[in-house]
Amino acid sequence: IFYPKLTQEIRITYNLVQIYDLAFTLLLGFANRGTDPNSILYTMYTPTSVFL
Numbered sequence: 001i002f003y004p005k006l007t008q009e010i011r012i013t014y015n016l017v018q019i020y021d022l023a024f025t026l027l028l029g030f031a032n033r034g035t036d037p038n039s040i041l042y043t044m045y046t047p048t049s050v051f052l
Helices: 002-031 039-051
Strands: none
Touching: none
16 A cells, blocks of 8 residues: 555656756756857756756
């Protein structure tokens, strides 16, 4: 009885982590846009690979 609720909470927190990761990716990508042209792709793939 306890396990489905636990997996549901893990799934919800994982979705929240992905949403926050996407938000920080957009912020960092547009902040570093003028300095490095590859920074958007760099900040896009580095944080997500940590959680995957």
